Amino acid sequence: MVKGSDVLLILVAILFPPAAAAFITGCSCDLLINVLLTIFGYIPGHLHAFWLIYKKMKAEEMYGMGGYRYVGNGGFEPRYTTQAGGQAPINYGTVH
Numbered sequence: 001m002v003k004g005s006d007v008l009l010i011l012v013a014i015l016f017p018p019a020a021a022a023f024i025t026g027c028s029c030d031l032l033i034n035v036l037l038t039i040f041g042y043i044p045g046h047l048h049a050f051w052l053i054y055k056k057m058k059a060e061e062m063y064g065m066g067g068y069r070y071v072g073n074g075g076f077e078p079r080y081t082t083q084a085g086g087q088a089p090i091n092y093g094t095v096h
Helices: 003-017 015-023 029-040 042-063
Strands: 067-071 073-077
Touching: 003 015, 003 042, 015 029, 015 067, 029 042, 029 067, 042 067, 042 073
Parallel strands: none
Antiparallel strands: 067 073
């Protein structure tokens, strides 16, 4: 399912692909790759940005909104995990 934030990211990627890559990955190697791809050819920069957006959408689908973090190379992992390896519930710092 496409959310409003994803539509905004797609619009940003159409206008300036490195900005969309920066919003998703922060200051990382993927941002540098996207800048270089955009310099060498506008279409490769677009394809890379759209690939990052796709991977982010898949992470949201798998881990829930905000339940993931970027680990590089287009990969995401759960933000919070339990010792058994499962995803811990988000309780915003409350103590039980």
